[in-house]
Amino acid sequence: MTPVFTPEQEGFREKVCALLCEDVVRAEIAQSRRTPYGEESGLLDVHRRLGKLGWLAINWPERYGGSGATIVEKAIVTEEMIRHGVPENVHSLGVDIVGNAINLMGTDEQKERYLPGLARGETTANVLFSEPDVGSDLGSLATRAEPDGDGHRLTGRKIYNMKAQHSDFALCAARTSTGPVDYAGITLFLVPLHTLGTVIEPVWNLSEERFDLITLDGIRIGREDVLGEVDDGWQVLNRVLPFERTGLDHSAKAERTLAALREHAPPGSGERLARLETRVRAARLLAWRCIANLHEGKPDEIHSATAKWYTSETAKEVSVAAVELLGPRALLDARDPDAIADGVFDAAFREAPGLTLAQGSSEIMLYFVATSKLGLPS
Amino acid sequence: MTTTIAEFFEGDLAPLVRRMADRPRGEGGDTDDDRRETRAMVWEGLTGLGALDDGDAAGLAELLGSVLYQGPLLDTLTARELFPDADLGHAPVALAAGSYSGQDETITARCDFVGFADEVEHFAVVGGDRSALVRAGHPSITTRRHEETGRGELHRVDFTDTPVTTWAGPVDWAPARVRQAAYLVGLAQAAIDHAVGYAKTRRQFGRAIGANQALSFRLAEMSMRVDAARLLVHDRDAAAHAAATLAEAADLARTVTVQTMQIHGAAGMRSDDDAQLYYRRAAAESVRLPQPQE
Numbered sequence: 049m050t051p052v053f054t055p056e057q058e059g060f061r062e063k064v065c066a067l068l069c070e071d072v073v074r075a076e077i078a079q080s081r082r083t084p085y086g087e088e089s090g091l092l093d094v095h096r097r098l099g100k101l102g103w104l105a106i107n108w109p110e111r112y113g114g115s116g117a118t119i120v121e122k123a124i125v126t127e128e129m130i131r132h133g134v135p136e137n138v139h140s141l142g143v144d145i146v147g148n149a150i151n152l153m154g155t156d157e158q159k160e161r162y163l164p165g166l167a168r169g170e171t172t173a174n175v176l177f178s179e180p181d182v183g184s185d186l187g188s189l190a191t192r193a194e195p196d197g198d199g200h201r202l203t204g205r206k207i208y209n210m211k212a213q214h215s216d217f218a219l220c221a222a223r224t225s226t227g228p229v230d231y232a233g234i235t236l237f238l239v240p241l242h243t244l245g246t247v248i249e250p251v252w253n254l255s256e257e258r259f260d261l262i263t264l265d266g267i268r269i270g271r272e273d274v275l276g277e278v279d280d281g282w283q284v285l286n287r288v289l290p291f292e293r294t295g296l297d298h299s300a301k302a303e304r305t306l307a308a309l310r311e312h313a314p315p316g317s318g319e320r321l322a323r324l325e326t327r328v329r330a331a332r333l334l335a336w337r338c339i340a341n342l343h344e345g346k347p348d349e350i351h352s353a354t355a356k357w358y359t360s361e362t363a364k365e366v367s368v369a370a371v372e373l374l375g376p377r378a379l380l381d382a383r384d385p386d387a388i389a390d391g392v393f394d395a396a397f398r399e400a401p402g403l404t405l406a407q408g409s410s411e412i413m414l415y416f417v418a419t420s421k422l423g424l425p426s
Numbered sequence: 427m428t429t430t431i432a433e434f435f436e437g438d439l440a441p442l443v444r445r446m447a448d449r450p451r452g453e454g455g456d457t458d459d460d461r462r463e464t465r466a467m468v469w470e471g472l473t474g475l476g477a478l479d480d481g482d483a484a485g486l487a488e489l490l491g492s493v494l495y496q497g498p499l500l501d502t503l504t505a506r507e508l509f510p511d512a513d514l515g516h517a518p519v520a521l522a523a524g525s526y527s528g529q530d531e532t533i534t535a536r537c538d539f540v541g542f543a544d545e546v547e548h549f550a551v552v553g554g555d556r557s558a559l560v561r562a563g564h565p566s567i568t569t570r571r572h573e574e575t576g577r578g579e580l581h582r583v584d585f586t587d588t589p590v591t592t593w594a595g596p597v598d599w600a601p602a603r604v605r606q607a608a609y610l611v612g613l614a615q616a617a618i619d620h621a622v623g624y625a626k627t628r629r630q631f632g633r634a635i636g637a638n639q640a641l642s643f644r645l646a647e648m649s650m651r652v653d654a655a656r657l658l659v660h661d662r663d664a665a666a667h668a669a670a671t672l673a674e675a676a677d678l679a680r681t682v683t684v685q686t687m688q689i690h691g692a693a694g695m696r697s698d699d700d701a702q703l704y705y706r707r708a709a710a711e712s713v714r715l716p717q718p719q720e
């Protein structure tokens with residue numbers, strides 16, 4: 049199952065690596081991990097450089113800022129960005145989730161309007177799904193979209209989203225009708241963020257990147273900003289989800305933390321490291337199996353759930369093991385002058401709990417595999 | 427006596443104590459001075475209630491873990507065992523572990539991860555065949571606070587030809603390890619209680635998330651593991667197995683707090699939720715004492 053890359057793809061990976069290893073890029077990445085507390089980086093020069101080359105959203109059509117390449121090249125870019133420590137949430141939210149949804153399901157007008165900026169690394173977007181009372185059970189969301197002329201007015205509260213302060217617009221899920229089935233009647237809207245009728249409040253958290261609480265106070269959205277069909281948001285989500293749930297981001301994160309751990313672990317850690325290494329290799333294989341499925345146009349939900357669960361749990365395990373193996377040195381933040389490995393262990397440890405929650409929690413993946421793969425009663 | 431101290435921590439003081447050494451970063455809230463005042467008050471309260479002479483040190487340590495107490499008390503107990511003849515009164519002492527060079531009168535050492543270095547009255551410099559007691563506040567001592575996951579009061583301390591008050595032999599880590607293990611058991615229990623409370627009230631899919639056996643069995647399992655670890659730390663033979671018991675309690679505290687985070691969902695990551703506090707503190711406290719050399 050080891051992914052087989054064409055010589056062109058291998059060559060492309062080398063070019064991406066060469067760019068990410070340039071001194072100025074490395075310095076920028078290191079600096080972005082040392083922003084003053086309470087601030088965080090948005091899009092960096094490295095995003096814009098990749099964007100200029102048409103690599104950031106390389107699988108999108110050229111007229112929208114991509115290079116018309118395949119999902120494999122996109123995955124190579126993602127994998128290398130994370131391996132090299134480029135802060136990736138800002139990119140994955142904008143390009144991999146929102147942009148990808150528009151690319152797959154948007155109208156030509158929407159693509160024209162939103163994709164080029166995202167692909168150039170000049171704009172980004174965020175995702176407004178979760179609400180104070182709505183997490184795993186997205187079908188029960190309470191944000192309402194009331195008809196208003198040929199558009200809608202959105203009212204509700206969205207929380208635990210990230211990067212609103214750097215985003216220009218958001219993909220927002222709201223209820224347009226109610227019926228016997230919860231997830232029917234949800235519509236996805238492309239909404240402006242910095243406008244009258246939306247209030248953004250920071251929700252500070254454990255990780256380097258804050259959450260936001262966003263209040264939508266009757267903001268009006270035109271018909272042209274519905275993604276997909278009204279009442280049919282679930283279809284869009286199902287189409288987009290396999291792209292989000294490849295596990296590649298998590299497997300690359302696990303690789304990065306493990307590489308640093310290998311370098312700093314005390315003598316006597318060999319056996320533990322070997323076991324972690326095997327898990328991380330398996331994680332990568334599961335992730336690339338999902339990429340291969342997508343490449344062949346055959347997304348597989350069970351493969352996606354398996355990859356999401358395994359890769360995120362593995363990344364978390366590596367981060368916690370680092371504390372155990374390295375002791376207090378692992379706790380030093382990038383901002384401490386004596387931090388080892390640029391503070392990667394502390395950052396990974398604080399990011400770890402979120403990995404098994406966001407994009408479908410571990411329990412939801414387990415439930416899906418138990419019922420759909422194993423056929424156990426629900 | 428532990429009962430009186432438990433009463434001391436009840437009520438309004440509890441949330442203040444849990445965060446009395448937490449330094450939020452760029453998020454507003456109480457200042458360092460407010461927190462330091464709380465710590466000083468808690469020290470007065472604890473020593474006034476006889477915490478330094480408590481016959482049941484493991485019971486006390488477990489209680490401190492359960493309220494997420496952060497301060498020099500456990501270090502001070504170890505220092506008092508090490509220097510039984512020194513006249514320490516009720517003074518707080520920090521253990522400073524690291525390699526040092528020293529003649530008879532002075533010591534030179536660099537020690538990392540020293541707790542509460544800016545508010546103790548003495549340091550017990552440990553790590554070699556001998557241990558040195560030195561007075562804090564001497565100009566030859568410099569401190570710098572670490573930026574670290576626990577966001578607590580851990581410092582690098584440099585001693586340069588610092589006068590030594592008293593010398594002693596090497597530290598006996600066994601009682602300190604048992605106390606630290608007990609602290610972690612208390613912390614793990616508190617984290618479970620926090621997760622159980624949330625699992626009962628947070629609803630998804632039309633029912634409490636704790637109604638799902640995926641979560642309730644996991645909580646039950648951790649509760650049983652904590653029960654077992656608690657027997658280990660209070661066992662008559664605890665000191666004989668101190669390192670192994672501490673390793674178990676450390677692993678347990680990390681595991682429990684990881685699960686507490688998971689059960690809380692994104693809400694547990696919020697700075698104003700205690701789940702992330704337990705998670706960070708478990709990391710810091712689980713590696714607080716030097717590992718036994720293999």
Ligand SMILES: Cc1cc2nc3c(=O)[nH]c(=O)nc-3n(C[C@H](O)[C@H](O)[C@H](O)COP(=O)(O)OP(=O)(O)OC[C@H]3O[C@@H](n4cnc5c(N)ncnc54)[C@H](O)[C@@H]3O)c2cc1C
Pocket residue numbers: 141174175176177178179182183184185207208209210401402403405406407408409410411412415628630631635638640641688689690691692693695
């Ligand atoms: C780092 C991070 C980034 C995020 N970014 C965004 C974003 O950009 N936009 C956005 O909209 N949201 C975002 N979220 C929110 C994310 O979508 C939610 O965390 C996720 O949907 C889970 O919801 P919850 O956290 O409210 O947990 P809950 O749904 O409340 O669940 C709590 C716990 O119970 C478990 N559980 C729930 N139901 C069951 C069941 N039936 N059986 C067993 N266990 C169950 C869950 O797995 C979890 O462990 C982010 C979250 C994190 C951690």
